[in-house]
Amino acid sequence: MNQPKIEILPLKKGFLRAASDATHVLVRLVAPAKPADLSETPRAPLDLALVIDRSSSMSGLPIAAALESAVRIVRGLRDDDRVTIVAFDDHIEVVQSLIAVTDREALALRINAIDARGSTNLFGGWEEGVKQLAPFTRKDRIARVILLSDGQANQGLLNEQEIFAQVAKAAGAGITTSTVGLGHGFNESLMTGMANAGEGVANFGQTADDLDEAFEEQFAIISNSFLRQVKVSVQGGSDVQARLVGEILEEGIARSRKLGTLPWNASLVAVVELKIGASAKGDALAALNFEALTKDGETVKFGPELIALPETDLAAFSVLPVDPSVAAAVGEAIVSEKIEFIEALARQGKLVEAKKEFEELLKRSDLSDWAKQKVEYLKQLLDEDAIMAIKEMRYGRTRMLRQSKAAMMRDFDTQFCAASEDMKEIYLQKKVASGVARKPKPPQGGTAGGQAPQV
Amino acid sequence: MLTAECLYSQPMLKISAQLNDEEFLGTAEDLAAFVSDKLASLGFGDRHRSTERLVRFYAYEGLLSKPERAPDDRRKANFGPLQVRQLLLARLLAERGWDLDRIRTLLHENRIIAQLNKLIDELATPTEAEKLFFRTRGSEQVSPMLSEPDARSMKEIRTRLHSRSQPEMLDCSPFFGSSSPRPSRKTSYSTVQQLKQIADSEDSPAEALRLMIKKEMARDDLSPAARNLFEQLLAFNPTSQGDEPKTERWTKLRLAHWCEAHFNIDSRITPTKEELQRIVDNFSKALMNKYL
Numbered sequence: 001m002n003q004p005k006i007e008i009l010p011l012k013k014g015f016l017r018a019a020s021d022a023t024h025v026l027v028r029l030v031a032p033a034k035p036a037d038l039s040e041t042p043r044a045p046l047d048l049a050l051v052i053d054r055s056s057s058m059s060g061l062p063i064a065a066a067l068e069s070a071v072r073i074v075r076g077l078r079d080d081d082r083v084t085i086v087a088f089d090d091h092i093e094v095v096q097s098l099i100a101v102t103d104r105e106a107l108a109l110r111i112n113a114i115d116a117r118g119s120t121n122l123f124g125g126w127e128e129g130v131k132q133l134a135p136f137t138r139k140d141r142i143a144r145v146i147l148l149s150d151g152q153a154n155q156g157l158l159n160e161q162e163i164f165a166q167v168a169k170a171a172g173a174g175i176t177t178s179t180v181g182l183g184h185g186f187n188e189s190l191m192t193g194m195a196n197a198g199e200g201v202a203n204f205g206q207t208a209d210d211l212d213e214a215f216e217e218q219f220a221i222i223s224n225s226f227l228r229q230v231k232v233s234v235q236g237g238s239d240v241q242a243r244l245v246g247e248i249l250e251e252g253i254a255r256s257r258k259l260g261t262l263p264w265n266a267s268l269v270a271v272v273e274l275k276i277g278a279s280a281k282g283d284a285l286a287a288l289n290f291e292a293l294t295k296d297g298e299t300v301k302f303g304p305e306l307i308a309l310p311e312t313d314l315a316a317f318s319v320l321p322v323d324p325s326v327a328a329a330v331g332e333a334i335v336s337e338k339i340e341f342i343e344a345l346a347r348q349g350k351l352v353e354a355k356k357e358f359e360e361l362l363k364r365s366d367l368s369d370w371a372k373q374k375v376e377y378l379k380q381l382l383d384e385d386a387i388m389a390i391k392e393m394r395y396g397r398t399r400m401l402r403q404s405k406a407a408m409m410r411d412f413d414t415q416f417c418a419a420s421e422d423m424k425e426i427y428l429q430k431k432v433a434s435g436v437a438r439k440p441k442p443p444q445g446g447t448a449g450g451q452a453p454q455v
Numbered sequence: 456m457l458t459a460e461c462l463y464s465q466p467m468l469k470i471s472a473q474l475n476d477e478e479f480l481g482t483a484e485d486l487a488a489f490v491s492d493k494l495a496s497l498g499f500g501d502r503h504r505s506t507e508r509l510v511r512f513y514a515y516e517g518l519l520s521k522p523e524r525a526p527d528d529r530r531k532a533n534f535g536p537l538q539v540r541q542l543l544l545a546r547l548l549a550e551r552g553w554d555l556d557r558i559r560t561l562l563h564e565n566r567i568i569a570q571l572n573k574l575i576d577e578l579a580t581p582t583e584a585e586k587l588f589f590r591t592r593g594s595e596q597v598s599p600m601l602s603e604p605d606a607r608s609m610k611e612i613r614t615r616l617h618s619r620s621q622p623e624m625l626d627c628s629p630f631f632g633s634s635s636p637r638p639s640r641k642t643s644y645s646t647v648q649q650l651k652q653i654a655d656s657e658d659s660p661a662e663a664l665r666l667m668i669k670k671e672m673a674r675d676d677l678s679p680a681a682r683n684l685f686e687q688l689l690a691f692n693p694t695s696q697g698d699e700p701k702t703e704r705w706t707k708l709r710l711a712h713w714c715e716a717h718f719n720i721d722s723r724i725t726p727t728k729e730e731l732q733r734i735v736d737n738f739s740k741a742l743m744n745k746y747l
Contacts, residue, residue, distance in 0.1 A: 094560065097560050097561065097564060099564060127588065130584070130588050131557075131588050131589065133584070134582060134584035134585040134587070134588045134589065135577075135578055135581065135582060135584075135585045135589075136577060136578075136582070137582045137583070137584045137585075138577075138582075143584070169587055170584060170587070170588070173582070173583040173584035173586075173587050174582070174583065174584055175584050
């Protein structure tokens with residue numbers, strides 16, 4: 001197997017013993033370029049459960065968007081893929097049990113017959129999707145539930161932590177979960193939490209085009225997967241407190257994190273914060289370990305890799321140069337953590353304070369061009385639509401932390417330009433607004449399907 | 456011990472290739488025996504055995520395709536390789552906790568032998584995910600015929616029952632999970648009397664139980680779940696002597712609007728009159744002795 005490369009890139013190439021400020025280290029797991037002999041190798045076949053919320057609040061645009069997206073997905077699947085369709089309100093209906101994707105039009109008809117009614121047994125719908133896939137999970141196939149919902153669960157299992165535990169259990173057994181939030185009313189904490197626990201992707205949007213881009217990205221990742229279910233963990237050395245930056249309100253002092261799927265020729269990153277005490281050892285400040293699944297479902301481990309830095313005195317440390325690419329990458333993780341605080345303020349209705357925090361954030365000198373545009377967008381959205389701003393903050397910061405990045409380090413600090421993003425693989429493209437399609441697709445004839453995402 | 460799991464984990468012929476049933480043509484009894492022997496030879500335990508009654512029940516429930524009529528005797532039904540596979544799959548999956556609807560859907564969408572062969576090979580052993588999300592026999596609680604509250608709970612029930620401050624109310628919901636409005640003591644007593652009559656009935660206790668359930672079903676305040684449970688119980692009971700019973704694997708039943716009972720009924724077993732009598736006796740005695 002081609003080995004990934006673990007890169008440890010300190011913000012400054014030295015450390016100051018017993019410093020009051022923490023030092024940051026960027027850690028990257030870099031996948032090799034896809035070998036030429038593999039470039040034509042098809043991805044593993046997919047077993048997909050499309051779990052569609054049909055509760056009455058989905059009436060109108062949300063259900064239309066969900067159904068159109070589902071049809072587009074089905075049309076884009078391969079013949080050796082299998083799909084099951086589950087619709088739920090307070091009642092769970094298996095619209096189609098797991099079946100090979102041969103008659104796409106028949107499946108489209110079934111999907112389009114789903115109408116909106118009833119309340120929302122979100123967990124029940126998800127669980128039925130898992131049950132449809134569970135007996136058929138195999139190492140050589142990819143099993144994924146995609147949950148499309150606009151709502152808050154109000155039937156069946158409601159406790160978020162219990163739901164996350166079940167979703168994580170399914171992911172551990174090979175069935176990953178992605179979620180798509182629709183409209184204004186969905187519970188973003190539940191939807192992103194399920195995707196994180198389920199080792200899938202969280203997206204949201206208003207229209208089929210918004211969702212299309214999300215699905216296209218999701219399937220592109222699956223198709224180009226080098227390693228999946230990647231996890232990183234860090235252990236501080238003697239007299240060193242180590243933690244992973246980001247999601248401190250949700251996770252507390254996190255020493256391990258699920259990073260998701262690592263595509264070929266891409267990287268996954270984590271930023272480690274080190275608080276170095278007086279008796280720390282420079283040659284072993286912290287140890288890193290990675291764990292992942294190969295395309296064939298085999299568990300692989302990389303590490304331990306030691307974080308080692310030369311000790312410097314205050315004068316030398318203060319003039320140590322900073323690598324701008326590393327600074328931009330570290331800055332993104334720190335910004336993501338700050339956005340988490342601002343999101344919490346906005347949730348408490350403290351919009352003025354939240355806006356002030358954004359203004360403070362914009363004054364930072366270490367913001368990458370992309371991060372700066374994102375923060376400006378969030379600040380503006382907070383004025384226009386606080387509910388959507390909260391959702392954007394949640395998804396945007398999650399994406400900042402977990403989205404796969406380019407293999408080249410210089411991608412972090414180059415000037416952000418939406419047009420140049422189009423040149424990259426879709427899963428490497430940076431977006432300022434997470435829930436809006438970058439380029440809405442033109443209408444395609446009169447069918448409900450439009451253009452199928454490339455699966 | 457040699458199990459199906461360890462057999463199947465070895466490099467070996469696929470199960471579908473070991474059926475050797477191309478020539479099979481037989482009655483319900485023959486089919487049951489053939490599939491039972493085949494499953495036993497493949498290492499699946501005794502609990503996977505089939506009976507003639509079970510074959511007829513599965514055929515009635517639409518799990519097995521209709522048999523062909525024998526050319527020499529129109530009253531005789533002949534089952535063939537298609538039904539061998541359907542029954543084999545149904546037995547495997549039912550024993551793993553699949554409900555009949557789920558099995559029926561799977562079999563209806565895979566009606567030809569090649570598809571069934573693929574399914575048999577794919578589903579021969581449960582996946583890790585299936586073990587986690589399906590209630591398998593191993594994970595099921597062995598439920599008593601009647602779910603009885605513990606001693607402390609019983610004391611609380613008696614205290615409430617005899618409490619002068621609540622003379623009309625008997626709230627069993629914390630113990631039985633009932634969500635219906637609190638019934639009056641009079642209603643509870645009359646229900647117990649009904650149950651006593653059932654226990655004392657000289658006719659079929661199953662029929663008496665059925666009548667009581669029908670009466671309960673006439674209530675307009677039943678939740679859909681409770682109504683569904685009553686319907687399951689009605690489906691389970693023999694409609695008249697000699698009819699084929701409709702069995703449910705595991706049924707939680709709300710026998711009265713204030714009380715649930717848990718029955719564990721093996722689909723291979725047709726409860727006899729005596730067994731049903733015992734169920735009702737136990738139920739009635741438990742109510743009479745402990746509640747009143």
